[in-house]
Amino acid sequence: MAHPSLGPVRESPLGNNVRDGQRGTSIAGSIAGSNMGSIMHCRSAHHLARVKPTCPDLRQIESVASRQTMATEQQRLPTRERRPSTGAPIVDITGGVGPAGISRPKHKRTLTGFGAGEIKTSIPEPQREAWKRNQASSFRDKDGFEREVVRHVETTLARSMFNCDEIAAYSATSLAFRDRLITDWNRTQQRQTYRDSKRVYYLSLEFLMGRALDNAMLNVGAKHIAKDGLNDLGFRIEDVIKQEHDAALGNGGLGRLAACFLDSLATLNFPAWGYGLRYRYGIFKQEIVDGYQVEVPDYWLDFNPWEFPRHDVTVD
Structure with missing residues (x-):
């Protein structure tokens, strides 16, 4: 519904429909949240008349938005874990697997295996059946x-x-x-x-x-x-x-x-x-x-087959 005190509708440089008395800028919520001290997202001429915010120009907005987009993409890029991590979260491989991707799933685990609440949710049923079929027999x-x-x-x-x-x-x-x-x-x-x-x-x-x-x-x-x-x-x-x-x-x-x-x-x-x-x-x-x-010296460790080196478990 049109407000009687607002002027005619015109198009801003950003392509938004604004009325006379409004500034022709539209700022994303994320930018407004990070610059709340000097940037305010206004909706009507009444707000503008009372607050008179100072808004950045189009180039500043595009620069901030592009930096945030690049930062978000960098956070989404998977990283390669070179050795098992006891505190690594469970991740799903959705993209290509290669030098820049994840070579295999990482599991959140203890040193002795999954806990009671993680076994069914962490390992799908087909994988568990495959492991059971091929278990080592003595x-x-x-x-x-x-x-x-x-x-x-x-x-x-x-x-x-x-x-x-x-x-x-x-x-x-x-x-x-x-x-x-x-x-x-x-x-x-x-x-x-x-x-x-x-x-x-x-x-x-x-x-x-x-x-x-x-x-x-x-x-x-x-x-x-x-x-x-x-x-x-x-x-x-x-x-x-x-x-x-x-x-x-x-x-x-x-x-x-x-x-x-x-x-x-x-x-x-x-x-x-x-x-x-x-x-x-x-x-x-x-x-x-x-x-x-x-x-x-007693070289008792020669030909010793009873040890398992745990290189992923270290104490500094």
């Missing part, structure tokens, strides 16, 4: 154990039956048992994360854990399988176990007590972690030279 009998050992000798260690010595047999056997332990480890961690229960973190300067291979054989109840399988492949289980060094992470009652605590927590299915120090050279290795004791 050996359950002697033939399966022998296949795993030969596979690790030939692919992981790049050896063959002609140059596989006892150290290589120990490494391949340890890797076969480690694969079986890791499948159980992943299921345990995901189940505990899903339940969102409180965790126990046991901190100790020493952990006298002993030899991992013999302990793993006993824990999974497959030492007899390993004995028969290694015998078929030409090795004695006693000679293979003897290739492993004791984990040089402790030497007294404190370390043995800490190891017993961890064994009990794992047996009773408590969500617990042990934290300690990784001694590179252990305590020391004793040698007798000309009747005298000589201390040398």
Whole structure:
């Protein structure tokens, strides 16, 4: 409805229909919000007569609008994440994937997996079914154990039956048992994360854990399988176990007590972690030279297959 006090309608330089008494400018809401002190968005001659705002010219408006458009486009451009981020948000890939885009989806996760409220929303059902169909399966009998050992000798260690010595047999056997332990480890961690229960973190300067291979054989109840399988492949289980060094992470009652605590927590299915120090050279290795004791570094980490470097988890 036309107001009786307003003049005739005319066209402003910006193409807007204004009346006499109005300034021929129209300012976007975002610009008006950022320049509220000097720019006001007026609608009628009554407002103009009372306020008399000072409005920028057309070139200033176009310059500000173009800068805001460029800033918005830069914010929308995806960036490449070079390593997994534990705090990265869930994003959808809608554009092209290339050097300037995202190479793969990033997930907001904890160090042990998705939480209870994120599993169904973060991973679509087809992807979950594909993962379930191709889950790693561990050996359950002697033939399966022998296949795993030969596979690790030939692919992981790049050896063959002609140059596989006892150290290589120990490494391949340890890797076969480690694969079986890791499948159980992943299921345990995901189940505990899903339940969102409180965790126990046991901190100790020493952990006298002993030899991992013999302990793993006993824990999974497959030492007899390993004995028969290694015998078929030409090795004695006693000679293979003897290739492993004791984990040089402790030497007294404190370390043995800490190891017993961890064994009990794992047996009773408590969500617990042990934290300690990784001694590179252990305590020391004793040698007798000309009747005298000589201390040398204990290189217990040589041929150690029981570690997983977590390069994406660091503490500064």
